[in-house]
Amino acid sequence: MEFYPSINWTSLTREFVTLLVVIDPVGSIPVFLFAVQSVPAHLHRRFALRAVAIATLVLLGFLVAGQFMLETLGLRLGSFQIAGGIVLFLFAMTMIFGESKPTREIEEAERDHLAGAVFPLAMPSIASPGAILAIVVLTDNHTETIEEQVTTAALLVLVLLVTLVFLFAASAVNKVIGRTGASIISRVMGIVLATIAVDAVLGGFDALGVLDVDPPATESPLASGKAG
Numbered sequence: 001m002e003f004y005p006s007i008n009w010t011s012l013t014r015e016f017v018t019l020l021v022v023i024d025p026v027g028s029i030p031v032f033l034f035a036v037q038s039v040p041a042h043l044h045r046r047f048a049l050r051a052v053a054i055a056t057l058v059l060l061g062f063l064v065a066g067q068f069m070l071e072t073l074g075l076r077l078g079s080f081q082i083a084g085g086i087v088l089f090l091f092a093m094t095m096i097f098g099e100s101k102p103t104r105e106i107e108e109a110e111r112d113h114l115a116g117a118v119f120p121l122a123m124p125s126i127a128s129p130g131a132i133l134a135i136v137v138l139t140d141n142h143t144e145t146i147e148e149q150v151t152t153a154a155l156l157v158l159v160l161l162v163t164l165v166f167l168f169a170a171s172a173v174n175k176v177i178g179r180t181g182a183s184i185i186s187r188v189m190g191i192v193l194a195t196i197a198v199d200a201v202l203g204g205f206d207a208l209g210v211l212d213v214d215p216p217a218t219e220s221p222l223a224s225g226k227a228g
Contacts (some may be wrong), residue, residue, distance in 0.1 A: 011097045015138060016155050022088075022130040023030065025097075025163035027186040028169045030179050031125045035117070048167035051117040055126035056160050059135050063153055066136035076206030084137045084198030091130040092197055095190025126163060130193065 036044050059200070070080055107181060139149050157203060177185070205211040 012151070012155065015152060016159065016174075017192070018134055018138070018196055019131070019159045020162070021155055021189045021196070022091075022128060022134045023126060023129070023159050023163060024186060025159070025166040026122075026173070026177070027189075028121065028125045028163060028180050030182055031121055032167050032170050035121050037109055043168075044170075047117050048164060051121040051126065052160055052164045052167070054118055054122035055163075056157065059131060059156055059160075060153060061081065062132050062197055063139055063149070063156070065137050066139065067087055069136075076208065078204045081200050081202075081207060082206030084133050085197045085202075085204060087133055088130055089194055089197035090202065096187050096192065111164045126160070127226060144146055159171040166210055168178035 032048060035051075036047055039047055135152075138152050173180075202211070
């Protein structure tokens with residue numbers, strides 16, 4: 001018997017990788033370690049759980065309300081894809097050429113003297129601007145069924161669970177890769193995100209009829225007519 005014959009596993013994999021890249025669980029480890037410096041060790045897991053729970057609520061909120069926002073503002077999906085692709089590309093450039101994600105967000109925490117689960121861990125480290133934008137682009141109430149949107153939400157929750165596992169094992173992982181390793185991984189993910197962003201821009205121009213773009217061998221999740 002063939003199970004789930006209609007599921008596009010390639011598309012699901014690409015969506016999962018997209019969410020994994022923009023949420024960047026490894027890049028959140030140094031931020032977490034900084035944030036819990038003044039927190040008793042026995043509360044570290046509860047601290048991580050609270051941060052991931054808040055990030056989950058924020059991202060799922062954008063998943064549900066993103067389409068309503070577009071319709072209220074009278075925006076076309078193609079225009080949103082282009083804008084989203086440009087912002088994601090700029091976000092990717094900061095990952096590649098700017099200060100690494102952990103370094104930048106730790107410095108923000110130091111400036112504001114905040115080391116809580118909400119800032120900088122839940123936002124902007126886990127529920128980053130790139131993650132919020134990606135989850136909006138990855139869902140479309142008009143072209144995607146409820147089941148497909150639930151699948152995207154499930155992939156999001158899966159990536160957040162991966163993030164939670166990394167935070168639970170933060171001390172051990174940090175000893176292995178160090179802050180330098182986390183910075184390198186973050187920059188590599190930035191290159192992947194930049195490629196996805198260019199695909200989104202090309203897909204947006206194609207949707208608006210400005211360009212006739214040849215379809216890729218495998219469809220990009222951010223250029224597939226999704227926007228939520």
